[in-house]
Amino acid sequence: MILWYVIIFMFFVFLIGIKIVRPTERGLIERLGKYNKFAKPGFHWIIPVIDKIYVVNVTEQMVNADPQEIITNDNLNASVDAQVYFRVIAEEDSVKGAIYNVNNYKWQIVNLARTTLRNIIGTLTLKSANSERGKINAELYNTLHLETQSWGIQIVRTELKEIDPPKDVQETMNKVVKAENEKIAAIDSATAAETVADGIKRAKIKEAEGYKQSKILHAEGEAEAIRLVNEAADKYFVGNAQLLRKLEAMETSLSNNAKIVIPSGSELVNIIGEMAGGILPVERKHKEK
Secondary structure, eight states, X not given: OHHHHHXXXXXXXXXXXXXXXXXXXXXXXXXXXXEEEEEOSEXXXXXXXXXXXXXXXXXXXXXXXXXXXXXXXXXXXXXXXXXXXXXEOSSHHHHHHHHHSSSSHHHHHHHHHHHXXXXXXXXXXXXXXXXXXXXXXXXXXXXXXXXXXXXXXXXXXXXXXXXXXXXXXXXXXXXXXXXHHHHHHHHHHHHHHHHHHHHHHHHHHHHHHHHHHHHHHXXXXXXXXXXXXXXXXXXXXXXXXXXXXXXXXXXXHHHTTOOOOOBTTOHHHHHHHHHHTOOOOBOXXXXXX
């Protein structure tokens, strides 16, 4: 019976000493309070009571730097919140640093992030803090990266979640933004109206120039016609202004399809004959009384 008790006890001790390390974890095994060996993923057996294993998650993790009130450079309170993404490097020295070089590295990262944010945003105005989030993220990342190198931790990235001013300040800022947007809209509207007016003005100028040009061309045409008439008059009707007037009257009548009877032997018939190649005169007929 004693042998069976010993066997059962040994089996129980064996079961208690079994430790499984997952692929996402690394472990440190201590023996009697001293570092013994590094535990990689897989099966491990430790001596109960004498040995102890500390398992560390080496996947990417996130801690939230709880919202805090920070006074900006322009003496305004702002509620600031941020997130830090990190992971423990899966190497023996790095895992040892995360266990032996810092007490509770998650808590330390949170407090370091909060302190760093106070130092950064305290030098900025509220407006510049909202417009320079990328700069704040970069400074926060650099500070955490330098401070956590001896902890065996890699800072993956930092995210500034929000910078919220007090409610009354936020309402005032919203009104200012609204007024600026309305001002920009008014300027754009005025610019568009000015562009339309300028287009109408140019169209009017073009129209007036076209009308002016047409008048000039019309006047030039009339002048040319008068010149040709004068040349014809000088050539055919020198000293015969009365005949020229009769000819113009006949031209006007003929344009209206009127019939003109010209007495034979008149000077007008002779002139037209010379110009048109000859016109037969119409003999007068006298009624017999």
